[in-house]
Amino acid sequence: METPEPNPKKSRWQWLDAIPDPVAAVALALTILQLATALAPVRAVRRLWRLVEVSPARIARAAEAGDWAGLVRPYLGHMFFHINLVHYVVNLTAILTAGTLVFREMQAKTAPGKSDPAAAFIAFFLLCGMAGAFAFVALNPKTYMPMIGASGAAAGLFGAVVLMIARRDWSALPLAGAAKTIFVTVAISTALVIVNYALFALFDSLLDLLQSNKLMLSRIPGWRSQLNIWLGGGSAWQAHAGGYLFGLVAFPLFERMARSSR
Template structure:
């Protein structure tokens, strides 16, 4: 299921969300135009595995490497935040920015712009530590806004569980559009993250190069942020 848009109007323009999207896209294009990329090869007990994660360009210097953060925390600390603006490929940035556009505007509207900035980077920070904790000895670069975006989805789930989401659903060889409540589409996404984290070696980026534990950590941080602060939604929204 691929969410395309929600029916959840905001009171004001989502300036911060748009700025984050623009920055991510600009960094991605700059990185693609200036960097040299090679498929990431991971050595395992069964031999060397070629993943869909690509390294090179800005990722060589600004990606978060778990073992570096553990061994040299002061030097590697800035990469926790710089890595949030780097992406491995077109699908990676496309999906992250789509989710940020759909869910970020409403969360920003509820939290306010300054608090949304703090919220976004806090979720990204927790996501990074969750991934590092799952594989502290890993030397595989970690990039992407997925952890912060996962936090946005967690907040949206708590604030607007029954908001209508227009979703693209594949049915064998065909596609159809349906409207589903937010709790269903986000709940499905969360389930996939938990299953993949446990079945596909998410802590080591194997079989696809996805940091599933970062997704889970960011999501939990988003839910906790809203829950602890007792934030409540403003205005109405169209429900199913």
């Protein structure tokens, strides 16, 4: 009689195996650059950010001067850097969560050995981020205020997830086909807008409270600068909206791209 093999001991890092390689590659790139900027001299980091941040007025000036590098570089480079640790952690969490779902959906509909879901995912991620940057520039054409971070790309991944949910069979809804998908998409998107607005309002209120003299923080030397390092920076909602809408609309195209032969 054979004795059953003992259950293998589960590693505390087993959850890492659930993250697809393309998603892990994006997360690793963001992490390496975040560590590099955290350790680099502040002056060097600010100079680097100036090269990659999306500043609509400076981009317009680059276009007028025929500076194609200055025109294109911000659209691609801005999404790999983050203004502070909280910004990085929030975007990384969103990318790991939504990115895993998006890649698995692409992978599930591919023919083994004949398609490349990894390339489709990376292209989708980058174009979501670029769409967010385009939206930020289009809605703030004359401002020098810069925007940086992978928020637009992360929002695009969530747009794809919302579409994936909306396409499922919602038997409780007395609607058919496309009408059902549209209704669920609009309902979830509206709920996300409300939740995002509430969270950002709560965050702003918390930041105002921390910066007020009502707390003992005012007795800590350099407390305002530390708050800005860890929690500072405004929300570029235009980039969130642009990336989200692109991800919502364009995801089926990248699904087909993932299915196509090499």
